[in-house]
Amino acid sequence: MAGVKYIITGSVNNVTIKWVELSSAKEAAKKYLGLTGSLLAAAAETQEGWNISTDLTIKILDVETGEVVFAKNVSGREVLGKTPTFSYDTLIGGIKKAAMDAVESIRPELSKYFKIRGYIVQLRTSPDKEKRYALINVGSKMGVKPGQEFFAYSFQSITDPLTGKESCDMFKLPVTLEVTNQVQENKAWTVVEGDKDQIMRLKLGQLVERKPLESSSLSKLGL
Structure with a gap:
């Protein structure tokens, strides 16, 4: 009655946190790749520390038929930093940003169903x-x-x-x-x-x- 064609739904399947250390990779890049290696090392620097990953299942339902027209498992990641401890708000914020990163990866596929x-x-x-x-x-x-x-x-x-x-x-x-x-x-x-x-x-x-x-x-x- 509201003219809705599709509904997006889904679930959070898993959240993992791990410490990532890239010191050896950075040093090798600087030593053997010159300026390019320095740029890669600088990029790697932003990825070090606590990394939080969020796994999602995204589904699109056809409101008229009830059919699941799209279903996909996606993962996103966010770097929380190198602080030894982090607050509850930081943790929840990281999970949300990782989820947004996961959804962003399938934006082209979603655009086929939700046309502008x-x-x-x-x-x-x-x-x-x-x-x-x-x-x-x-x-x-x-x-x-x-x-x-x-x-x-x-x-x-x-x-x-x-x-x-x-x-x-x-x-x-x-x-x-x-x-x-x-x-x-x-x-x-x-x-x-x-x-x-x-x-x-x-x-x-x-x-x-x-x-x-x-x-x-x-x-x-x-x-």
């Missing part, structure tokens, strides 16, 4: 009509970032000649809208990429949908 959609609210065209820019009504509040791409859709009313019944057909236009660095809380400017004739097909009010994310973030230093 909006509309074109303004269009600009260069004098030679070679370039076109579209302002969409979704921004940083919805997780939109520079470099992300959106698809654009058009709708067409179709009437059955025999029954007279009308239906609406949605089709994707052969263009992509790439988000520029002009991103605000509730809107963002995009550059329309595609054939010159195709980019001119965009109109105000047309639906846009963010392309499923790709995993591009570097994982933390493996231990």
Whole structure:
């Protein structure tokens, strides 16, 4: 009744804490790899100390059918530091951050189920009509970032000649809208990429949908 399509649920399966020491690895890197080794050693320095790992099971349920459409076990890690002892709040905070790290690793997969959609609210065209820019009504509040791409859709009313019944057909236009660095809380400017004739097909009010994310973030230093 509320229009909900999917629900995310899950559980914390395990939490582990261990002390990580990388002194020998750092020294070897500095000795044999020069400047690169020094950079690796500096990165390793941030990973030393108490490391807390959180294992989660994430599930997505289809509200209409009750079917589990996605299930995956993921793990995240957070470095608590080198302090011999830590408080209860520090421990709980570390568990939460490790859990967030775990969920972040599957953000591209989750984006396939929880799509960001909006509309074109303004269009600009260069004098030679070679370039076109579209302002969409979704921004940083919805997780939109520079470099992300959106698809654009058009709708067409179709009437059955025999029954007279009308239906609406949605089709994707052969263009992509790439988000520029002009991103605000509730809107963002995009550059329309595609054939010159195709980019001119965009109109105000047309639906846009963010392309499923790709995993591009570097994982933390493996231990």
